[in-house]
Amino acid sequence: MNDPLRQALEEVYKEVLNDSYFLFGRQMYAFEAAFAAKTGVSHCVAVGNCTDALFITLKMMGIQPGDEVIVPAMTWISDAAAVSQLGAIPVFVDVDDQGLIDLNLIEAAISPKTKFIIPVHLYGQMVDMPKLMFLAQQHSLFVIEDCAQSHFATLATGKAGSFGHAGVFSFYPSKNLGALGDGGCISTNNKTLALACRKFANHGGIDKDSHEFVGLNSRMDTIQAAVLLEKLNHIDQWTNERRRLATYYTNALDGLKEFRLPKDIHDNSHVFHIYEVRSKRRNSLKSFLEEKGIQTQVHYPKAIPFTNAYRHLGSEEADFPKAYQHQEETLSLPLYPGMPKAHRDYVIEQVKAFHTL
Ligand SMILES: Cc1ncc(COP(=O)(O)O)c(C=O)c1O
Structure with a gap:
């Protein structure tokens, strides 16, 4: 880590220590707002990691056991694992020469049970999202973009994470935008979905002791958000x-x-x-x-x-x-x-x- 960044991060630690809001601190909300603005969406929900982001988004978009989800055959395991953990079925589609889901093979993989497509912008290269969204629309499928490797990759009409019904990001330390441990987020323009994900990731409610439904615990530590907020400058x-x-x-x-x-x-x-x-x-x-x-x-x-x-x-x-x-x-x-x-x-x-x- 270079010296100016190290110094800046030391200031960031001090601020978080002084504030002592280690969860839901102001830096977490500031990071969510800055990340959403830079990605070109109206909502960002910070969570524990990208695998959780996939699980939470699929769940809050209504996935049911037995539903089929199209995922590329070459990717990190999280895309398929989140689907399987929810009792749904990953349907693998081969990739093209770039390692991206082959758009020409998707239609053959769609069945009456298909509910979602998860395109992965592998290695930092974007799937042709306008084309994929057109395909998804024709078959009434939801799209969750896996942007774990593609922070701020940009096509003519938008950034990674702004095309699908939602996008998911990883801030694993080695990612282009990396935290000092695990971190992830969900991007979406859907306010209802963002709120549902936020609640699900916090035991089913926004306020402590309000559990509107059964959720789980997947939060981004304030210190990670503060580090990411600083790194956004670079x-x-x-x-x-x-x-x-x-x-x-x-x-x-x-x-x-x-x-x-x-x-x-x-x-x-x-x-x-x-x-x-x-x-x-x-x-x-x-x-x-x-x-x-x-x-x-x-x-x-x-x-x-x-x-x-x-x-x-x-x-x-x-x-x-x-x-x-x-x-x-x-x-x-x-x-x-x-x-x-x-x-x-x-x-x-x-x-x-x-x-x-
Ligand atoms: C394409 C892809 N999807 C999902 C993930 C999962 O990210 P996380 O480790 O934050 O759960 C990764 C991380 O390596 C990834 O590369």
């Missing part, structure tokens, strides 16, 4: 830097054999939470880079239908060929705001060196 600069770093990598690595680079499919929408490349020799490349002291990650080593949690569905590679290809070939190169030039040049040098072997 997020545009960090996003621009991520985009500049991604361009730097792409310019330097373009043209390597059997090596695919990420594309910014909708001009300027990609916020590069992850710089995800694909290689037929992914595992060897990963080991090679590790030997050279370069840490990489795989997002994700198993598409959701192939995880142990969903193995009982009996899905095979042929059912989700793109997601399968993704899990076999994807690799995330290091990219973060403040990454020194010498580090990125070293990554580039070693990726190129691997390709001469």
Whole structure:
């Protein structure tokens, strides 16, 4: 963490300690308002994490056991897990070349039981939301955007989290906008839904001891909200830097054999939470880079239908060929705001060196 940010956060801690409202402090409401304004929605409800945000939103939008929910086969497990926890059924749809839900395959997955679609703006790249919303409208389906990796990614007509009936965000520490622990929120233009989510996340009521219905406890600590509020002052600069770093990598690595680079499919929408490349020799490349002291990650080593949690569905590679290809070939190169030039040049040098072997 750089020094000016560290100093600013130390001031933030002091303020929260002085106020001593560790839950529902003024910073939490200020963060909700600022985040909603920046996302372009009228309501933001801060909760404990994004998985809870998914669960709470689905529940308050009326999901019932046995309902079907369309989710991409390649994503983080939360999208499917929240659905399953509610007794509903995730219906997996394969992804496209970018790793985003394939809009051409959604209609075939819709049944009379389908109630929701959860598009995921994976890696920071946005799904074509106008197209998806049109599809959802035609079939009277609700849409919850998973924006855990795409804070403030922007299409011509709006930001991630402002197209669907609701959006959900994660503030897990490594996210583009990260807290110092867990955090999440729900974005929506629907006042009734926002209030219902707020109540559900606080034991079914706004005021202490008023339990209008059975809820749960999923709150964002004031300290996390205060940190996020401070970080909001820097997020545009960090996003621009991520985009500049991604361009730097792409310019330097373009043209390597059997090596695919990420594309910014909708001009300027990609916020590069992850710089995800694909290689037929992914595992060897990963080991090679590790030997050279370069840490990489795989997002994700198993598409959701192939995880142990969903193995009982009996899905095979042929059912989700793109997601399968993704899990076999994807690799995330290091990219973060403040990454020194010498580090990125070293990554580039070693990726190129691997390709001469
Ligand atoms: C796409 C996606 N959805 C949901 C989540 C869940 O977020 P959280 O850890 O805040 O529950 C994550 C976090 O990694 C994610 O990447």
